[in-house]
Amino acid sequence: MKRIVTIQDISCVGKCSLTVALPIISAMGIETAIIPTAVLSTHTMFPEFTVKDLTSEIRPISEHWKRAEIGFDGIYTGYLGSFEQINLMKEFFADFRTEDNLILVDPAMADNGKLYPAFDEAFAKEMATLCAKADMIVPNITEACFMLGKEYRETYDEAYVKELLGGLSDLGAKISVLTGVGFKEGKTGVMGYDKENDEYFYFEQDKIPCSYHGTGDIFSSTCMGAMMRGLDWKKALTVAAKYTAECIRITWETPGSNTYGVDFERAVPYLLELVKE
Numbered sequence: 001m002k003r004i005v006t007i008q009d010i011s012c013v014g015k016c017s018l019t020v021a022l023p024i025i026s027a028m029g030i031e032t033a034i035i036p037t038a039v040l041s042t043h044t045m046f047p048e049f050t051v052k053d054l055t056s057e058i059r060p061i062s063e064h065w066k067r068a069e070i071g072f073d074g075i076y077t078g079y080l081g082s083f084e085q086i087n088l089m090k091e092f093f094a095d096f097r098t099e100d101n102l103i104l105v106d107p108a109m110a111d112n113g114k115l116y117p118a119f120d121e122a123f124a125k126e127m128a129t130l131c132a133k134a135d136m137i138v139p140n141i142t143e144a145c146f147m148l149g150k151e152y153r154e155t156y157d158e159a160y161v162k163e164l165l166g167g168l169s170d171l172g173a174k175i176s177v178l179t180g181v182g183f184k185e186g187k188t189g190v191m192g193y194d195k196e197n198d199e200y201f202y203f204e205q206d207k208i209p210c211s212y213h214g215t216g217d218i219f220s221s222t223c224m225g226a227m228m229r230g231l232d233w234k235k236a237l238t239v240a241a242k243y244t245a246e247c248i249r250i251t252w253e254t255p256g257s258n259t260y261g262v263d264f265e266r267a268v269p270y271l272l273e274l275v276k277e
């Protein structure tokens, strides 16, 4: 059985970070170890929340794993809370990278042209230095713009998206992906670039006219799970985009659903259909 580790916060209520990564990747049949970086009462888009930082646990946990010779087929980082945590992730990558494991970094820190409340531009630049150490990165357009110091645009063409992908791949990862890329009214999608093979891939689908928190985490978790199941990066992106869209659709169509996150649980059977051999 493949084993990955995902390192991000636990937002106790909010359906994001570890509370989506753990169930989704596990449901895909991949053992999912975790390092919780902080415990929050909710994600930070609630008007109020509590936080207990767990940075001081990261090194003792990884030192124990080294002594116990525990290794991982994949390492996936999401929302991180500080420069120190970013630096600890670099150390973790150096310690646990092997010749064939996959390091996925989701620089979860911004959306819709804005950084999340806890972050500033210096943090985004630091996150770019972690992306440099990954095999695959999956920012949205906002995160890419903050990391690259580029202007965020609501409307754009393919040249703009390819320029961002070029900037991202210059950071270092083999595969750079941009989520939330739509070129036509009513459409959205994901575009990736494999720099070793100089290959672009775009997958587009209908845009559901609403937005929820945690959907980026659902996308990257699914992408990691799919890659671990042996799908190539283009199929993994397609599965992740389809499942994320289905989670949004189910939630949007259900009167009285939560507004803080999507009902990804109800779409797990669909996800398993998508990845069936």
Ligand code: PXL
Binding pocket: 009, 011, 016, 017, 040, 042, 043, 044, 045, 079, 108, 109, 116, 213, 214, 216, 217
């Ligand atoms: O990636 C979403 C996310 C994860 N963790 C925390 C967050 C958010 C989004 O706001 O606040 C703590």
